[in-house]
Amino acid sequence: MNYLTFFTFLVFILGVAVGSFLNVVILRQGIGKGRRKRSICLSCGGKLNSRDLVPILSFFWLKGRCRFCKSKISWQYPLVEIFTGVLFSLSFWSVHLMSPTSFAIVNFLFLSAIFSVLVIIFVYDLRHKIISDWSVIVLGVLAFSRLVFLNWGNLAGSNFLLNLLSGFTVALPFFLFWLLSRGRWMGLGDAKLMLGLGWFLGWSLWLPATVLAFWIGAIVSVSLILAKHINIVAKKFAIFIRLPKIGLKTEIPFAPFLIFSALFSFLFNFNVLGAISRFLL
Ligand SMILES: [Zn+2]
Incomplete structure (x- = not known):
């Protein structure tokens, strides 16, 4: 070993x-x-x-x-x-x-x-x-401190400023979603979470990670809706398929998708937008 x-x-x-x-x-x-x-x-x-x-x-x-x-x-x-x-x-x-x-x-x-x-x-x-307030505050403080640490000695440099900006850039649309929908589309917790995640991911990854989260979220949501309909059809024909009981109205929490995509993008340096453009071109 x-x-x-x-x-x-x-x-x-x-x-x-x-x-x-x-x-x-x-x-x-x-x-x-x-x-x-x-x-x-x-x-x-x-x-x-x-x-x-x-x-x-x-x-x-x-x-x-x-x-x-x-x-x-x-x-x-x-x-x-x-x-x-x-x-x-x-x-x-x-x-x-x-x-x-x-x-x-x-x-x-x-x-x-x-x-x-x-x-x-x-x-x-x-x-x-x-999403509890203390958890997003701790995340924000940690991600911000790490950013300062990584750029220590060059805090006026473009790298630090761009990464600092990425937290606000990615949190803002989530905040607007929350404001416009009065909390129906998106919770305020998701916006607070994105501030920390944006600082953590930095300028190069915040956008691809967020896009990836929306795609995975959409795939999972559609699968759950399909599963529900298969259940209804199965019941009609007395076929017993036991799929999770999830209704259309069931609120699907979004933070797990955001966190999964952020971790996956960061740890494997995976840029979903870059991967797709390479695939297409
Ligand atoms: Zn016991």
């Missing part, structure tokens, strides 16, 4: 541990501070010991059920842990490939913190359709 593989593995474990903590933050945000801990089963109140709390592994040992009451444990727990681990590893790779110095370490810490906040916003918006 070479040292890069070894460190990637260590960083993955670190990410998994942080993911385990993020699960607690997501849980507490939902039911009030400090009221419940991860160390108690939410169904029966049974006390979980350290064997029940090993990230990822416990879920599979216990076959996804509480040791005492056998109630189901949410897949959210292992998934958040695995994804945070993967994100940390990928950010380690991306900064290592750039420059293996103390600069890279600080950059890695910034990225890990930004990814952690994005995981919280992603899961929370998916489950509760709310």
Whole structure:
């Protein structure tokens, strides 16, 4: 095992541990501070010991059920842990490939913190359709600080100013959507999220990442509507297909698409507009 593989593995474990903590933050945000801990089963109140709390592994040992009451444990727990681990590893790779110095370490810490906040916003918006103010504020502060860090010594340069502008440029249309629709098309939370994401993505990626989010959002929405109609037809002909119950009126949270596209574009330096123009030309 070479040292890069070894460190990637260590960083993955670190990410998994942080993911385990993020699960607690997501849980507490939902039911009030400090009221419940991860160390108690939410169904029966049974006390979980350290064997029940090993990230990822416990879920599979216990076959996804509480040791005492056998109630189901949410897949959210292992998934958040695995994804945070993967994100940390990928950010380690991306900064290592750039420059293996103390600069890279600080950059890695910034990225890990930004990814952690994005995981919280992603899961929370998916489950509760709310983006909390504190999470977008933390994201904004982190993304802005990273921008200052990356451009330190050249804060009057065009690179810094363009990247600074990209946050406002991408947040503005979301803000106008919110204003014009009085919150029906787009929540104000999405606009606040885009300010941080714009600073994080920078000038070269904010537009392709946003376009990608709209496309994925459209594909998922249409698939869900189709699934609903297939369900109706299946019922008429008494064919039993069990697809998720989602109505036309169901509000689909948009932040998960924005966050997924931002992470994908950033980590793989993927510019969907560039890829399409290369394909067409
Ligand atoms: Zn239980």
